[in-house]
Amino acid sequence: MKNNNWKKILKDPYLVAGGIITGLILLMIIVGFFWMPYEPTKMNAAEKLQGASLRHLMGTDNMGRDIFSRVMYGSRVTLMIAIGTIIIGAGVGTIIGAITGYYGGMLDEITMRVIDALFAFPSILLALVIVSVYGIGWVQLLVSLGIAFVPSFARIVRGEVLRCKNMDYVENARLQGVSDIRMIFVHILPNIKGVMASSILIGFNNAVLAEAGLSYLGVGSQPPYASLGRMLSDSQQYMTKSPSYVLGPGIIIVLMVLGFAFLGEGIRRWK
Amino acid sequence: MEVILDVTDLHIEFHDHDLPETAVEDFDLMLGKGEIVGIVGESGSGKSMSALAIAGLLNRHAIKKTGRIMFEGVDLLTCDRKTLRSFQGDEISIIFQEPMTSLNPVKNIGWQVEEALFIHHKEIKKEERKKRAIEMLKAVGLENAEKVYKMYPHELSGGMRQRVMIAAAMIGNPKILIADEPTTALDVTVQAQIVELLKKINRERGTSIIFISHDLSLVSQLCERVIVMQQGNIVESGSTAEVFRKPRHQYTKKLIAAIPKIEL
């Protein structure tokens, strides 16, 4: 049985490609915790803007720093912020969605109006508002992206809770005197994990793209620390002289998103 | 009696999976002008598949059809698509089981009733089309036909939608009307009204009707002749009265026994 599943997974091109890409990116990030070819912030005036070579896999930047090491560090930051964003967004969103969906009434009406208004608001703008109020930096970025992702999760969870609320097994549990909190967390929420899984995959990709976009705009981690978006914005003026400076971080962002997108597509087709 | 449709040796096979599945085997049907023939059988017996094949609606590559369906000297199975289309909706019409979903939700009733005229009789002017559509809506028993003409499917009840389907099917005055379980999704009282309507159409216009149902009692009210199908095969056929009185096949006996009896 287990063997069969593996065969089925290996037959699906999306799952295989997604698994390989995501695996490589994760490997790169994990290795980066223990070892990087160069110190990512170490400058070397003698080796500015070099092309890709064996010494520098992605070449060096305008300050002679090794791009590959910076990419390793930067993708770690991006991944962490994306994970943090999802934890905040999905966590807070689930609680809000579950409570408003379960209790309904006036509270639900008001919360959903606010959530709808926030949802209509592009998440990059919401993040910019928060960053502009609380200042620039990765903590602010994390919090603001997290908040920006709350509405979509709250809406999804609320919808699912509304759907499950009237099912027979919930009615049964209610007749047996199960408390509201236990009902929400033990009887209802575990049933929506399928929907949550796909929302989290999609949300993760959006978070990676949003983090990259905001750090490209210069409101993410500040120099000298590397971030993929920032590297791209720095590299732009050297794009003709040193294409590897642009392509290195850019392709890593694309692969990061693509890996998860392929996995998501594969999982969707699986069902 | 003049024969207008002659189906011989119809085979339908599905090639969607690794092994081909046979849906219909050795199906024969002779339909006379002005005749009503019933096809009964439970779901999966192949009755709807045969009907769809006659209506020219089984055109997927994965479906293999052999045999002959002769209509007006043309074999509908082998003729080109253009000839087939020229019959569809004009000479041969079909109505379906689900009046709730068989109408296009974003087009108004008038548009849908007129469509067959629009496709097959481009020479008819817009006003004339509208006039005929409203007459047709009246003929199928819809009061306020002018109002219904402008309405959308979701504003009508199931029975009304089935009447609209019949109006749309009958607008070109076809020679054959195929009714594929037209009453299954409706209430019992509405069922009887639809059956009456089909009878009326047959009587007044001389349209031949193929009436498909799993309900033998409805078939007996409407049809002179009946074909009983089971698992893709015809197990019995003959005049309705005869089949009822002396069912030869075990399966037919079971079907008859399944009709709820009203004890007086």
Added chain:
Amino acid sequence: MRYIIKKFFMTIITLVVVSFCVFLAFSVIPGDPALKKLGMEASPELVAQVREEMGLNDPLVVRYYRWISAFVKGDFGTSYSYNKPVMWLIAGKIPNTIILGIMAFLITVVVSIPLGIFTAKHENGVIDRVISVTNQIIMAIPPFFSGILISMIFAGVIRLFAPKGYVSYKDNVPGFLWYLLFPAVALALPKIAMTVKMLRGSVLDEAGKDYTRTAYSRGNRTNEVLYRHVLKNAMIPVITFLGMVLADMVAGSIVVEKVFDVPGVSTVLINSISNRDYPVVQTIIMGIATIVIVINLLVDIVYCVIDPRIRIDE
């Protein structure tokens, strides 16, 4: 009609909620705007006087009302950094952003709708498979990276336009539009991929419904079934999505404007965020939010025209 009135009413409420949130966000900022305006060396008496003049001592609701009523009249306040009206700062930049957004939206619609229909018609064909993998890849490329790639290829290698060579619409309209075409494509690419995927799915869904079979039974050709019956139904979910896309274009242009050095509203926004020039930030954010919310209302109205079911419900 009642539906539209209801939606209009909801839009007003949403605008009030959003504007209050925006106002609230900017009124809890640590730091004193009066101090900011006067500089750190100002005497406490002067600061107190200016605070009174600026109305900073009034209750929150009063200040909100003052701000929003001025905003509605087109008075957006004064920039801290430039000491000039916000309007003066952004007026010349608005057309760039709006035209970029509209161009990107038009490109999305013009490319994705035929492509979506084509892929649905040739489901599982070679081209369909190629397009669906390409779609996945394009969706993974953020617009600023595709923007850089476009500059590298079309400005660096083929030299179709000068990199960072923005041409003002005041000087040369065709040159201006030609330059904006490239950022518009960068902005449109991921949206095209999403719309194609969505339309394809929607057409295939509708093509499997009963009314499609009815349409065939009347003697319609495949194309007639597609264009006369299926498409209008299939477009209903796509229109909602396109509404979100249009709203997203406004926000997405922020990043792409930076890539191509287009002097749009977003350049001002980013600079003002770094300079903590709150009146400017507040105005731009509120402006974009208003556009987004109004677009949502327009989508609802279009919806109502295309889908008869909504006209009657409620």
